[in-house]
Amino acid sequence: MIRIEGLKKSYGAIKALDGIDLHVAAGELFAYLGPNGAGKTTTIRILTGLTRRSAGDAWLGGFHIEKEGLKAKKRFGLVMQSINLDQELTVWENLDIHGRLFGMSAGERKKKIDQMLSYIDLIDRKTALVKQLSGGMKRRLTIARAMIHSPEILFLDEPTVGLDAAIRRRIWALIKEIQEEGTTIFLTTHYIEEAEFLADRVAFLDEGRIVTIDTPQALMSRTGAWAIDHMDAGKMKTQYFQTRQEADTFITRQKESYTLRRVNLEDSFLLLTGKKVG
Amino acid sequence: MSGFIAVYLREMLILRRRIRRQVLSMSVSPLLYMIAFGYAMGGIKIEGHSYREFLIPGLVAMSSMTQAFAIAVDINVARFYWHIFEEFQAAPLSNIAYVSGEVLAGMTRAFLSVAIILVIGLFFRVCLNYSAVAFWLAIALDSFIFASLAVGLAMLVKSHADQAMFTSFVITPMAFLGGTFFPVDRLPVWAQKILFFLPLTHASKAIRASAYGHPVDYSSYLLLAIIGVVFFFGAIHCVNRARD
Numbered sequence: 001m002i003r004i005e006g007l008k009k010s011y012g013a014i015k016a017l018d019g020i021d022l023h024v025a026a027g028e029l030f031a032y033l034g035p036n037g038a039g040k041t042t043t044i045r046i047l048t049g050l051t052r053r054s055a056g057d058a059w060l061g062g063f064h065i066e067k068e069g070l071k072a073k074k075r076f077g078l079v080m081q082s083i084n085l086d087q088e089l090t091v092w093e094n095l096d097i098h099g100r101l102f103g104m105s106a107g108e109r110k111k112k113i114d115q116m117l118s119y120i121d122l123i124d125r126k127t128a129l130v131k132q133l134s135g136g137m138k139r140r141l142t143i144a145r146a147m148i149h150s151p152e153i154l155f156l157d158e159p160t161v162g163l164d165a166a167i168r169r170r171i172w173a174l175i176k177e178i179q180e181e182g183t184t185i186f187l188t189t190h191y192i193e194e195a196e197f198l199a200d201r202v203a204f205l206d207e208g209r210i211v212t213i214d215t216p217q218a219l220m221s222r223t224g225a226w227a228i229d230h231m232d233a234g235k236m237k238t239q240y241f242q243t244r245q246e247a248d249t250f251i252t253r254q255k256e257s258y259t260l261r262r263v264n265l266e267d268s269f270l271l272l273t274g275k276k277v278g
Numbered sequence: 279m280s281g282f283i284a285v286y287l288r289e290m291l292i293l294r295r296r297i298r299r300q301v302l303s304m305s306v307s308p309l310l311y312m313i314a315f316g317y318a319m320g321g322i323k324i325e326g327h328s329y330r331e332f333l334i335p336g337l338v339a340m341s342s343m344t345q346a347f348a349i350a351v352d353i354n355v356a357r358f359y360w361h362i363f364e365e366f367q368a369a370p371l372s373n374i375a376y377v378s379g380e381v382l383a384g385m386t387r388a389f390l391s392v393a394i395i396l397v398i399g400l401f402f403r404v405c406l407n408y409s410a411v412a413f414w415l416a417i418a419l420d421s422f423i424f425a426s427l428a429v430g431l432a433m434l435v436k437s438h439a440d441q442a443m444f445t446s447f448v449i450t451p452m453a454f455l456g457g458t459f460f461p462v463d464r465l466p467v468w469a470q471k472i473l474f475f476l477p478l479t480h481a482s483k484a485i486r487a488s489a490y491g492h493p494v495d496y497s498s499y500l501l502l503a504i505i506g507v508v509f510f511f512g513a514i515h516c517v518n519r520a521r522d
Contacts, residue, residue, distance in 0.1 A: 048367075048368045049367055049368060049521070050364055050367050050368060050521060051521060052521050070370040070372070071370075073368060073369060073370040074370045076368075078364075078368045080361060080364060082361045084360060084361035084362050084365055085360075085362075086288065086292070086360070086362055087360065088291075088292050088295050088296075089288070089291055089295075093291055097284050097287065097288050097291075098284075098365070098369075100280050100281070100283060100284035100287065101280070101281055101284045101365070101366070101369040101370070101371055102369060102370060103280045103281070103370070104280075
């Protein structure tokens, strides 16, 4: 559904993307995990036509992003990191304008807008101005807007950034439901738990390059099952273990304070890149 | 076609929400000009008409320029502040559909401001020949030029400050020198030669002549149409430049 070959983007001497190759299958929820400045948003901006590529190619649903740009654009919905809604328009008007941009008929728009507003629990607020909504409502509305024209692919650029934990969980449930209906989802995040909870596969991105791609479970199991954060000569260190027994043996030798926990994607990222994601 | 309607409809919905503020702000300047210049120069006759009769068509030309050009501010706010322009960029919307929608929105604002000026003129007992097709055609061409220029420029600027600078150095001088407040032929010949190249000079001339019921100078209309088409296609080209 998404194919990227040798994608590069430079801003002068700065390489934002340095040769990205990947393939996302239909119906997959693919997470792009990396620290700020790794190139996550740049990738989405190029794929969605907001930024020009410097080199390489990409296809969405079989259509080249530039040579067949208008056809490719009909295939995706985009949720940007910032809430890019028209604050002076109502909830309904925002969705209606979007439907018109995608060439939907009046009947299709009415049916789909009602359906999506019910889906995100905003049907009672359809005549409210967007500026009157809470942050969580606005985020749900941006996702609903991106889904109005029933895209095959949904790009989500840091969809839960700045939201509290409860709202974040609600957005995750919404994303899962969208995927279950067959939509391919390309998600960028720097929240470890978001990638772990949602993704079928995860790509680690660092300095414009993909370090590795695999399922969250496979990435974590490469690192180990258990981690112990402990003090060593005044410095915090982390030790990884494949079994709880190995971890317990290590603990018996510990003289200073320690924390035993399950390995997460942050550990895998740290081990591969020497950096933290968040 | 639906993309063009979406772009235009969005601007109109926003205009409708702001209509009271918009009408008030569009009324202030012409009202002040009519009070200040209209009364101060009340006794002066230009081309056989009172100064107020001279001023109203000039204000129509100036206001249709400034209000059509003001669409650039809305585009910039949508682009730099609300990031709504990205919604258009990511949609299957052709550049021509986007530019057409924004230009028509700019022209609509211009016609609204013209209507306000004509009403203000009536309060000052100025009623000229507003039924002439040539009068409205000149306004349409004037607003088409500056709305197209606004869209193109909004795509090129990198900040609000750049936009304000262009207004200060180009639009404001043109508003004062393009035949709004005094006849261009009273200026030195060298100045007239420079002003000949400004679209507002021709728009003022055409609007004033048609409002007076004088014979139409088709060369002004042709020139305005050519400039408008050039700016319109320039704006279409500039939309691609707005991408990183």
